[in-house]
Amino acid sequence: MARQASKSSLLFSGSDWDFKTLSRAYDAIEALAVEELHLDTYPVQMEIISSQQMLDAYSSIGMPLMYRHWSFGKHFLHQDLLYRKGGRGLAYELVINSNPCIVYLMEENTMALQALVTAHAALGHNHFFKNNQLFKQWTDAGAILSYLDFAKGYIVRCEERHGLAAVEAVLDSAHALMDQGVFRYHRPPRLSSERQREGIRERLEYEERSYNDLWRTLPASQQAANDKGQDPEWKKSLNLPEENLLYFLEKNSPVLEPWQREIIRIVRVIAQYFYPQRQTQVMNEGCATFVHYTLMNMLFDRGQISEGAMLEILRNHSNVVFQPAFDDPRFSGINPYALGLDMMQDIQRISTEPTAEDRDWFPDMAGQGNWREVLLDAWAEHRDESFIRQYLSPALIRKWRFFVLGD
Structure with a gap:
């Protein structure tokens, strides 16, 4: 049973907020997250944005810096039309996997909602980004913003030197292969020359021990011998097999100019940055939702959130975790x-x-x-x-x- 909260113990009262109230609420939520849930997070940088700025962020796949491409404008118009006609609301927040972790909060949010999304994004998502092994392996949170700044400037210089149409053609092709332009697993490190010679020697010794003259009587396959695709040396020269198509084109294409290779590399790096997020959607959102739900209930039990604020938090929480039935018109898969x-x-x-x-x-x-x-x-x-x-x-x-x- 939650004790009755006195007005002096509340983190906030009413729906209005200012930066002082927001900072006080964040400090209390963060202390509780570390004390009770043992969360470990990046430093947090909060930004307050309008609905129009949130639509802009949607259009550039959520990144604060991005190069120009027509597909982003198309996505912006689609989201803007849905928003203005009431077909879809906007996210309450947006969080960037970077160090410091950037959290965008909507200025239209009430203070209760700001507390909810702060716990969700600034602590839940933030902890997951910092500690999950997939993100540790494939993303560099400390360097992504500076890399995006470089990418944006580089593509602008390419447009000035080679023309918009030429740059757009490369970006169109690279974007089409983004889903096939990621490494799913880390490759083993390359062997040193000494280790390679040792492996060859061990293989020859094994072949000598297991040699059977009977195999010499089998007819050779002329088709296999003439098949260039099966030539080990040819495969080795192209580093085949290779599942990352963007990487393969970047390294082996005989027709690409250096600036085109660099653009392909930029798209490939961005695709790799988002790969862990596609692989951990249930876990990432589940972690953040569990964190905000647990922390908000703890704050209410301690008398730091009023009943009215808690009801608003629970209403928004219920909307987020609502799962329509399979025969419901709103059903679009598992939430x-x-x-x-x-x-x-x-x-x-x-x-x-x-x-x-x-x-x-x-x-x-x-x-x-x-x-x-x-x-x-x-x-x-x-x-x-x-x-x-x-x-x-x-x-x-x-x-x-x-x-x-x-x-």
Whole structure:
């Protein structure tokens, strides 16, 4: 039961806010996040923007700096039309995976909503960006903003020197291959010359030991011998096989000019920056939603948020995690906020109040009471695929009706 909050203990009262109130609320929320949830975040830089600026951010895929391309303008017009006609609202916030972590807050938000999105973005997303292994491997939060500044300036100089049409043609082609222009796994380091010679010597020794003269009697395949695509030396010269098409074109194209290769590299780096976000959508949004929901309830229980503010927070929270039924006209797939939050809360339940079924499925964490450690480890070590495979419980499978029926 939450105790009655006195006016002096409230972080804010009413819907209006100023920077002093915003700073006081952030300090209290951050202290609670570190103390109770053991979050570890980048420093935070908050920016207050208007709805028009939020639409601008939408058009440039959420980045504060971006080069010019017609596709961004097309996206802006689409979002602006939907917003003006009431077909779609705007996000309450936007967060950039950088160091410091940049959080954009809408100036139209009430103070209760600012507190909610501060906990969601400045702490939940921020912690996930900093600690998840996928982001550590593939993104450099400290360098992305300076790289985008370089990319924007470089493409402007290319447009001045080579013309808008030539630059646009390269960008069009590179954008079309962005989804196939990422590395999914880290490559092993290249072997030194000495290690390569040692490997060749070991392979020759093995072949001598396992040599069987019977194989000499088999007829050679003339087609395989003439197939250039199967020539090991030819493959080696092109570093084949290679799944990253943008990287392959950048390094091996015989017709690209140096400035065109650099533009392809810019698009490839940006595609790689967003790769972890596509791989962790359920986890990332689930982490942020769990953090804001938990922290807001803790603040209310401590008397630092009024009942009216808490009702507004819960109403907005419910809108975010709403999952339409499959036959609902609003259905567009699984809501990652809803599934992510359910899985985080289910891990908390299994750790504290497990059923017999939970003990069979999760013997290592059921009833241990260490839900904070389990969540922190999951947020750090998994992507959506591995997280769902490891932590989706039978209770949630039944709740979400994740069944395949065969008759």
